[in-house]
Amino acid sequence: MTATGARNAPDVVDVVALGESMVTFLPSRPGRLADVPSFDRGIGGAESNVACVLAAAGHTARWVGRVGADGFGDHLVEAIGGYGVDVSHVRRDPRRPTGIYFRTAGDRSTDAHEVAYYRAGSAASAMSPAGVDLDALRAGRVLHLSGITAALSSDCLDLLRELTAPRPGRPLISFDVNHRPGLWRDTHGPEVLLDLARGADLVFVGEDEAEEAWGITGGPARIRQALPEPQTLVVKQGARGAVAFRHSAGSRAAGAARVGADGTPQAPGRATNPRPAPAPATFEPALHVDVVATTGAGDAFAAGFLSATLRDLPVRDRLRHGHLTAAAALTAPGDLAAPPARAHADRLAALDDTAWGTLRLGPGWTRADEHEGPEKEARTP
Template identity: 70%
Template structure:
């Protein structure tokens, strides 16, 4: 979507003007990963209009491959407006104009499934599933477990105001069960599923090999199955998936949140908690997508779990210390130095505006991530 950011705090009714930017959970992750030196492709649909031109050009300017983006001559590019306050704060407002948008028409029938399956990682968001029945069918197809698929990363991103029906939380739970790597906020899990605490979230989501529970400014907990492995060589290319919109990892399963039909994890977890550094926040937006990008970047590099979490925190701090959704990530060498700090030095770390002001070396990575 094209985002319109307020020129000053206050109610939408009182804001006199807005600045134009770009937004979208998956494209944010793709842009952050590309800026960090990874090869990424964003796959999506935008209108054949000026806003679509702006989106494609802006995403491509980060180094993201946009060759698979479709232009719809009959549907507009989605836009939204929001206030400057934190999403969870009193007075936060967001207004979406995306009903009937080009993105809402994505489906298993019109999206290039071979393109989505060709990377080492396929990153998805629960926001896409809320856009339309066709989008949900696409998400069910992409999260269905099939041999040879890429590693599927899924950010729950529960947005209650996007779901027209009360089944939204259950749909997100089903989709998360089909993923290999899941990101979810502790607060959103409580809101959506009524589960409280990281351990309870893991009980509700036993299937993913890696579960990342974000705890805001406190830090993040990662549950990783001991047998989990993220291979460094490219995975075999997977051709177009059968368009099976009814496929779901949880078809016929009882609700695990209610304590029925839980699927046991195949082996014990290793559990790691890493506190977040202190951050002088400029704008509390984009941090979740940035954290996912940092964690994925470190995963692709085969780093240990502590460093994966720290790289997630550092990328989130890059977003939190700028006004918009996307911050300039630190250079890889800079981030690696910070991630390698001992526990005491990490605990004293404080990051403010301008802390990433170093040049990211180009060609620093050869991994590939694709996002719809």
């Protein structure tokens, strides 16, 4: 589905993102948390990361969340707002603290990496259908959610169920599965995530993530069989690339959102027939990247894909913009990195398959002069 048309709301924005953001403490040097003497402060949060990248890419974005009435909450609101994100609907909680976490400098995919979360009982865990501005959440062309929020508390899960439920005029629902086993208080997390994904219009999930959460093996097509309802399913395959499945015209599942003649999203519903007609799939290989840090790359990919979706670009280009925005995060330290300028990204996304396959990006590539040809960045890996 294409996120076209605006709802008749005075404060309509391109994307609204809901979720917990935390203050992040990054080590001043490599080593165990027990040995690191000092830390630098940053911000982190899957959904607010997406909002910040989209705002930096020229879209209107809003972050809705809940933080403590403390200095860390002040820092989060100011820092996220500094990216151009609307933070006017963030609520402050005088009784609960803002979540924080510490992490080591290593890659999160290695056993040596450490993360220490201090988020239990945080202000964000008190988000509920009654405790947020639902109109502000729905006043966007896209509402971006993730499975992390569902794991924070039963109230947060109720909120996500409310937002993914069939409803006339709801925005396009984007859902990043973001399976985090350590956050779930019981063994029902995978089942909950699958149900929420089935209620969304656009779903992002990693191939390895689907195997860990749902035991699905055999490749992206098997994941699509288990998730036939979303209008668009994006399966990320790490360094290989990503596959997008979309329902072709006339073969949408009952769970997919529909668009009226005026471009307004119409009410979706859960699929009564869980096996719609086969839909086309598009694969795009990932780029060759000189990796600095992997943190935030998944959020950046989602932001790039959403940006191209908002612009109604072809599916191939949506995947390529996802890869390019992820490459910006992979070639910079920290959770957030500035995306490439739109014209620069468009030029790279338009490369033929051979040039795309030989493109290699390293630190600083997003600052390349827009008027220089893409051949400057392309070299044989």
